[in-house]
Amino acid sequence: MNVVSARGLVKQHGHGQGRVRAVDEVDLEVPRGEMLAVMGPSGCGKSTLLHLLGGLERPTGGEVWLAGRRVDTLSERALARLRRRSVGFVFQAFHLMEELSAAENVELPALLAGRSRREARRRASLLLDRVGLAGRARHLPSQLSGGQRQRVAIARALVNEPLVVLADEPTGNLDTAATLDVLRIFEELRSAGQTFVIVTHDERVAATADRLVSMRDGMFVDDTRLAGTGTGWLGGLAGLEG
Amino acid sequence: MQDAVLAMLAKEPSHGYHLRARLQRSLGPLGESMNPGQIYVTLARLEKAGLVVCERADGLPDRPERKVYALTPAGQQRVATWLSEVSWPKPDLAEFHLKLVAAAAARLADPVELVAAQRRELLRRMREAQRAVLAEPEGSAAVLLLEGVVLRLQADLRWLAACERAWSKVDDEVEDA
Numbered sequence: 001m002n003v004v005s006a007r008g009l010v011k012q013h014g015h016g017q018g019r020v021r022a023v024d025e026v027d028l029e030v031p032r033g034e035m036l037a038v039m040g041p042s043g044c045g046k047s048t049l050l051h052l053l054g055g056l057e058r059p060t061g062g063e064v065w066l067a068g069r070r071v072d073t074l075s076e077r078a079l080a081r082l083r084r085r086s087v088g089f090v091f092q093a094f095h096l097m098e099e100l101s102a103a104e105n106v107e108l109p110a111l112l113a114g115r116s117r118r119e120a121r122r123r124a125s126l127l128l129d130r131v132g133l134a135g136r137a138r139h140l141p142s143q144l145s146g147g148q149r150q151r152v153a154i155a156r157a158l159v160n161e162p163l164v165v166l167a168d169e170p171t172g173n174l175d176t177a178a179t180l181d182v183l184r185i186f187e188e189l190r191s192a193g194q195t196f197v198i199v200t201h202d203e204r205v206a207a208t209a210d211r212l213v214s215m216r217d218g219m220f221v222d223d224t225r226l227a228g229t230g231t232g233w234l235g236g237l238a239g240l241e242g
Numbered sequence: 243m244q245d246a247v248l249a250m251l252a253k254e255p256s257h258g259y260h261l262r263a264r265l266q267r268s269l270g271p272l273g274e275s276m277n278p279g280q281i282y283v284t285l286a287r288l289e290k291a292g293l294v295v296c297e298r299a300d301g302l303p304d305r306p307e308r309k310v311y312a313l314t315p316a317g318q319q320r321v322a323t324w325l326s327e328v329s330w331p332k333p334d335l336a337e338f339h340l341k342l343v344a345a346a347a348a349r350l351a352d353p354v355e356l357v358a359a360q361r362r363e364l365l366r367r368m369r370e371a372q373r374a375v376l377a378e379p380e381g382s383a384a385v386l387l388l389e390g391v392v393l394r395l396q397a398d399l400r401w402l403a404a405c406e407r408a409w410s411k412v413d414d415e416v417e418d419a
Contacts, residue, residue: 041403176389184376203399204392207368208376224362226369234370235275237391 001068003163003195004030004053009062011048011218022048024218025062030164035186035196037206040215046199047168049215053197054087054166055079067163084113088157092169094149096141096156102148103128103137106155113160120159127155131185147178154185158194165189167198171205183208245324247284248293248313252321255297255312258282270384271374272391285311293317333394335401342409353409361402368395 011023022045030036038046051057052064055071064072066086071079096105103124110120128137131151141149150170157165170186171179179202187208190196198209206212210227213220250261262281266273288294294311313321338360342353371391378385 041407180375183372187373187376203365203368203396204372207365207372212365222358222362224365226366232275233367234271234374234391237272 001032002029002065003032003034003067004028004197005065006053007063007065009049009052009064010060011045011052011057012060021045021218023052023059026218026220028053028213028220030195030197032195033190033193034211035190035198035209037209037212038197038199038215039201039203039206039212042201044215045218046215050166050168050197050199053164054089055083056089084109085160086163088160088162088165090150090153090157090165090167090170092172094141094146094153094173096149096152098141101138101140102133102144102152102155105141105152106159109156110159115160123159124155127158128152130188131155132181145178146173147175147181150174150178150182151185154182158189164195164197167196167200169200169202170198171200171202179204243280243284244288245320247281248288248317249321249324251294251311251313252318255310257310258285261285261311268383268387270378270382270388272384272387288317293320333398339405342405346409346412352413354406354413357402357406357409361399361406364395364399364402368392368399371395 006026006028009023009026009028010021013020013022024045026049028049038049040046048057052059052072055064055066055074059072062072063070066082069082071082074082097108100108103121106124106127107117107120110123111117115123125134125137128134131154133148133151133155136144136148136152141152144152150173154165154170157167171182174182183205186196186198190210196209198205200206207226210225212222212224212226214222214224246265247261250256250264258281262276262278265281266276269276285294285296289296289311293314294317295314297310297312298308342356345351345356346353371388375385375388375392378388
């Protein structure tokens with residue numbers, strides 16, 4: 001079953017002559033457990049697409065479905081509720097609450113979703129352990145490195161066991177080592193069946209996905225399956241003949 | 243390969259199997275396709291060229307292999323030369339570039355499509371290399387090599403993105419004309 005789907009999705013900014021279609025008639029289906037990467041130059045509409053899929057923005061036209069439920073027609077209240085419970089967001093700039101500790105940042109969406117204090121604490125502790133930050137639970141974001149902050153943000157995104165994780169340039173502010181940490185966590189989650197849509201301009205991040213769509217001027221211009229196409233090319237690469 | 247094997251012997255004389263294990267450790271997944279006999283073929287060639295000598299050692303009971311290889315003075319000289327050489331594999335971009343130019347000129351194929359096909363292939367390779375990086379245990383020597391493979395592919399993919407932009411523009415101009 002598709003966790004995320006979109007039909008004829010349009011997002012238009014401005015009116016008349018000055019109007020721009022940031023997303024222009026996009027159709028998309030993301031089956032359960034798939035990691036989808038979306039690539040394209042700045043301004044191609046990839047972040048807008050992610051916002052539409054996650055219910056952060058409303059489309060000008062078309063439909064968005066999450067796990068078989070149409071979401072673009074929901075009331076603000078119902079949409080906010082759905083976002084909290086079913087979608088995990090990871091942003092380039094982390095968006096952590098600076099006055100809350102790592103653990104409190106992770107607990108917050110669980111509390112907002114109506115879970116008990118005790119349950120929120122239990123989940124936060126498990127997830128911080130999973131992203132390798134068990135020893136940093138009481139630290140404030142300002143006491144953490146960029147890579148550690150992003151790992152807190154990933155734990156936060158997972159706290160309500162979302163149907164899908166939507167990540168917008170998740171490694172955009174990270175160095176190579178921290179990028180690899182994030183990719184390792186994503187890979188673990190992917191093997192556990194988590195569905196992802198990742199917007200990125202980093203080829204390395206895109207290449208870890210099962211499938212890659214390329215966007216240009218609000219439209220998909222390429223759709224490539226990367227999974228299961230191993231060529232054994234790497235083994236022949238060492239240049240050791242002779 | 244010959245130079246690398248010689249250089250590994252610079253530290254101390256060694257058995258063939260030991261050299262092979264060291265090579266594989268350094269290469270990680272890139273060493274997987276190495277033929278088990280290849281190291282002995284290489285050592286035999288080096289011996290014939292007078293760069294190594296093979297001594298029969300009194301092997302330990304748990305090590306049946308008794309051949310120990312050591313560098314000759316000529317071998318040492320060659321290692322020194324190899325280490326001081328500046329060489330770098332040249333990326334073959336000219337051929338692909340000319341393919342695009344020729345395809346466009348003769349209207350044989352759409353350069354933008356050729357770039358897209360190449361990009362898909364490189365992305366699949368990138369995925370393979372990236373997964374190999376993630377699969378290596380911490381502290382593995384092979385990670386650095388795999389990192390080099392990934393970064394080269396990344397550079398190639400960025401170049402293809404530039405090709406795609408430039409050739410798309412050519413398309414648009416033709417349509418506008």
